[in-house]
Amino acid sequence: MTTAVVAPFRFFSLHVVRTRRLGPSLVRVTFAGQDLEHFFSDGHDQSLSLFLPHPGQSEPRVPHELGDGWWQAWRELPDGVRAVMRSYTLRALRRDPDEIDVDFVLHTPAGPASAWAAGAGAGDRVVLLGPALADNRAIRFRPPGDTDLIVLWGDGSALPAIASILESLPAGQRVRVWLEVHDAGDVQELTTAADAEVTWVVGAGSVDALREARLPAAxxxxxxxxxxxxxxxxxxxxxxxxxxxxxxRITFVGYWRQGMNEEQLRAAE
Ligand SMILES: Cc1cc2nc3c(=O)[nH]c(=O)nc-3n(C[C@H](O)[C@H](O)[C@H](O)COP(=O)(O)OP(=O)(O)OC[C@H]3O[C@@H](n4cnc5c(N)ncnc54)[C@H](O)[C@@H]3O)c2cc1C
Structure with a gap:
């Protein structure tokens, strides 16, 4: 008997294939790379760690060839050399050819990731820490099997996750969604077979809108x-x-915090 053990996560060396502006504050970046044949995901809110180069670097510095020792070695690289690590969501995975999409919010003040996405072009190189097993712990959306109503709330940073979740839900599933975006031009057509009602809020106010909403009995x-x-x-x-x-029966994840970059947020949590 042979037993193969597959690690749930691995590094992927990728390059940008194309970018597409989805709205005034959203850009879709499509990545490809030979490694993607080993990338598997059940989707939903699949999160990824993206390693990005600093301006002037041709590729991000992540000593991933060190195996388990990569984290310590990466941490010890000098500031300004060490790749910027940020969390993003898999928006789509396609085969033939292997490609993935990641949708970035272009926010103000821009951090390194949103600045990188705003200027990204074909051929730009990144490293991704992502799933090699389709069902993995970086998927947090896990409604119990007996769920009779799903309620989703997110801002622009969670729009990719919510769009993917909606695409995966079956006909007959009741879903109520609140989405807050910066600009009316960021509103998207969402696809789902579910019995979904989506409320878009432009600017602030979606938290109060959901607090005051009448939800169907469940x-x-x-x-x-x-x-x-x-x-x-x-x-x-x-x-x-x-x-x-x-x-x-509540899954909640802070994707970013007003006034803090991702390193500060990770340290605070
Ligand atoms: C599991 C997970 C999945 C995520 N998926 C996505 C995704 O698919 N798409 C996406 O765009 N983001 C996503 N995010 C959020 C993203 O990681 C943060 O927005 C991140 O801080 C962006 O990095 P940055 O370098 O641009 O800004 P940072 O250097 O981290 O922050 C710089 C400044 O910008 C502010 N800021 C950060 N993010 C935002 C924002 N979205 N809107 C307004 N101001 C902001 C900060 O408060 C700070 O003041 C996800 C986060 C997590 C934890």
């Missing part, structure tokens, strides 16, 4: 909330304290 609801971490915390509290939802 015995076993499931809530997924991701985006700015102050909003995420406020909404989780609202669902637990004011609506009496079971906290085990």
């Amino acid at each position: 015995e076993r609801p499931y809530v997924w909330i991701a985006g700015e971490s102050g909003c995420v915390k406020a909404l989780r509290r609202h669902f637990v304290r004011e609506r009496g939802f079971d906290r085990r």
